[in-house]
Amino acid sequence: MISQLIFGIILIAALVLFYKNASKIYRNIKLGQSVNRFDRAGERLKIMLLVAFGQKKMFKRPIPALLHLFVYVGFCIINIEMLEIVIDGLFGSHRVLSSVLGGFYNVLIAGFEILAFLVLLGCVIFFVRRNVLKLKRLNQVELNNWPKTDANLILTAEILLMAAFLIMNAADYKLQQSAVEGYHSVGSFPISSYLVGILPDSISSLIVIERFAWWFHILGVLAFLNYLPISKHLHIILAFPNTYFTRLEPKGELNNMASVTEEVKVMLDPSLPPPTGEPSRFGVKDVQDLTWKNLLDAYTCTECGRCTSSCPANMTGKLLSPRKIMMDTRDRLEEVGKNIDKNGSFVEDGKGLLDTYISREEIWACTSCNACVEQCPVNINPLEIIIGLRQFAVMEESQAPSSINNMFSNLENNGAPWKYSQADRANWTNQ
């Protein structure tokens, strides 16, 4: 009874804490500028099903895709088992679903076991790729310190959780075989039955192990739930909305800035009335200038680095890394969020996304080739952020590289990016 009460209290506390942190993230995302991504629901749903649910883009790289599929399917399905664990925890029952599901329960538990083993295997291989094989993509400079620790913590947590799940089943199975009271014989254990041999024979030790593994598993899951909001691992939830809200226009298209259109119309036709309303900032200096989708992108990024490893600038040694653009955006957004928590509303702190986090050298290295956008398995768009930062540098500060300024003035004066006269434009026709 006491344990049921303790379990209930911990469960509610964990859910409340998660809700609190999740609403902060929601508030932070809402700091972004508005952009309409609520149209064309059918198309959006299809993209979400293919890209997030169906893992379509992961399979551009088959080996990690397969391992990730193990972990993904494993985690989704094993969550059904969580339902049983929660009910057992609250009501002190033993494997409550077995009475409801009958023979199918054995199939289910066998499936969970196989998936748990595959998750375990996947995570161990991921750990090796990251720390022993030291894949370049998983060891680049922007991952130094916390991001690497974060990744290893997540993998370790997943390995321990799955191990606890299998050990719990093994002990349960052994107790069932010994016909101990409260452990009625149910379930099929294709993986954990191999672990029975390493467990002690004493009934009391078995019960301790079974109970310990049970508690470790459920507390671990609740702790993991609350680790999500501070980790890079939010993609397990946000991948779904993030793919749903994907930009549907061709990748080559950049949005036209409506605020500029008004001013240009007046410039071309002085008889029009000047634009009214607050003069807005052109381009992106800080995270509040980005759209909410850019900010959702930043929280969704799990730092896999497919963007950076396909970036032509990064692979030729330039400072630009699209993954770092996303990580910086999130870090700055978290900082702005904390500022708001402390002061009630944002108080200028002399920092910004540009310069404090992302340097000019980075933004001017981009070729706008869309490789990063194409590669992202959850449809994040680092290019929009880079172009936004360029727009601020150019239109608000006139701080473009000098050769770019030359190109601008050629364009303005001659209608071509080079220093040729417009009158000579058709000379090729009679050469």
Next chain:
Amino acid sequence: MENQIHIPTVAELMAKGESPDLLFWVGCAGSFDERAQRITKDICKILAHVGIKYAILGTEESCTGDPAKRAGNEFLFQMQAMMNIQVLDGYEIKKIVTACPHCFNTLKNEYPGLGGHYEVIHHTQLIQSLIDEGKLRPADGHEFKGKKITYHDPCYLGRGNDVYEAPRKALEVLDADLVELKRCKSNGLCCGAGGAQMFKEPEKGDKDINVERIEDVIESQASIVAAACPFCMTMLRDGVKVKEKEQEIKVLDIAEITVKANNL
């Protein structure tokens, strides 16, 4: 020019009370860059050969504004766009073919929001449809038969607008030994010129992007790399030069290959 075909301007047709069925948007590179001018002329040859009633804007054409937009100068882009739209709408232009994927992308995707609505195609799409209609057919014994040819996807044609098949179709009719680069189609590697990089020195790094790309071409062992963008053309040729492979590897636009294969 060599074959002395007359290239009509829209103004000229208008003066005769006519209008073109198709506007050929030449682009800045196609107008001023010597290497790109040869591609421009070849596109004109194709248009003349199949008897499409086309015209260029000539001195009335101006940059679409693409490099300004990608470099963050939205004002300059929109100024260019609105002036071009005035000209295009003044001539009641309905359909445009471009020689440059950047012009193509900007006219097709970014002009409609500013009031310029046209049917825009890239010249590789035009070539593909002419092949499909049977209006273009490689001549017997043309020089590309059996040659090892590869194709470099321009970012603004491929990833930018999902045009992957048209340029490949134009090569498939050649009966050549076609090979794909290891990074191709949606995984294609940029030549290094996009996003206004064409007009500046690259940022500090340990390699130029076009050199990285030309290594893919060398690895493919192709003797011809087909391009479909004047900027890619420049970057690939520079890469070939850096690697001192001018004898082994030729960089040719799809339009040039088509003209040669058809003996135009």
